Amino acid sequence: MHSAADEKILDKKINIIGIVGKNGKSTIEQIIHHCYLALGNDNKVESPTEFLKKLSTESYEKPAKDVIMEVSICAIKGKKASYIDFDSLIFTNSGKKNTNLDELWTMKRPFIALPRGKTAIINIDDEHAADFCDVTIGKTITYALNQAADVNARNIKLAFNKIEFDLYCKGSFACRIEIPYFGIYNIYNTLAAITYFVSKGYETAKLAQLFPNLPQLPGRFDSFTTKAGVRVVVDYARNSDAIDAVLKSLAAVCRGNIITVIGADANTNATQRATIGKKALAYSKQVIFTTDNPRTEDPQGIIYDIIKGNVRRNYRICLDREKAIESALKMAKSRDVIIIFGKGHEKIQAIGGKTRFFCDKKTALYLVQKFEI
8 A cells, every 4th residue: 555645656567657838738648658658568548636546445456558648737736746756747738938837937947857777758848958967967868849859740741631741860861750749749749759769769660550440639730621621620729829739730721711719718817818708819810709618707808809809800709508509610711721729529518506418529610511512
């Protein structure tokens, strides 16, 4: 029986992989999990809280060989992650620099200061990467798109339903990679996973065979095309950096107009809401601002925070989320893309202290059928 409160947990029988950063953690976690399963390795995806609970309540005589966990800022702030003896830590990104993110980085910095014998896998395109590299005593292995790193992606080809790129390791061509995902941000996520496996000595050619069969990530650029030739996309992105990354990638491949349906969660601060509005308006021909999960907050007040300070007027407001999606579908034409942000895989909407069933994709499919769009 182990107690996280009494001592740092050390278990050399388990290879523990932690993923820390603002965006991409869940995707990287799922890619590594998929690859391990395809390779025939026993592994589990757990949170620090789940892992510590099991260690303190079970004998854990037959744990998974590899445990992959997304390490949130809450786990770092609450000291839960500090009880876990990570073998590898993957640093994804810190997001755009501002006071709040600097505070988060200050919190993460001592956490990622791995001792000798451990491995830090770092996205060196990030503005805080050099700081992490400097503070880490253990082995450092890097990945990037925009500068030389241990692992790089070059000759990138983007499409709605897949990404292809040449993988380079230590400056030399390794193999061509194909993944069934969308967006530059997913190249970073894939590179993070590949870099981890490279650090463990896996052959890149063998890994390349696994990536075309990656599973669809729930609520992540989940799309379908109507008979009118309109692509409808549901995506979980809800902070300004993630929304910016999706819309920027979408603008690069969309041959028509981008129509965005978006709101902001009740937990999002007013400054972040205004930035979300600015990003949506900048990339879209038309934006429909609607409710996300306002909970007990005034939905109209959330919309006010989103549009406050923005000078663009290419938007309309529709607080009813279903009607907002309907409005987008009715204005879209062939080759246009409708992207519905914020809820992704979620199946409920929290309004006024109550919850109701609501699925963006099912709602969109229902409306397409109803109005024969």
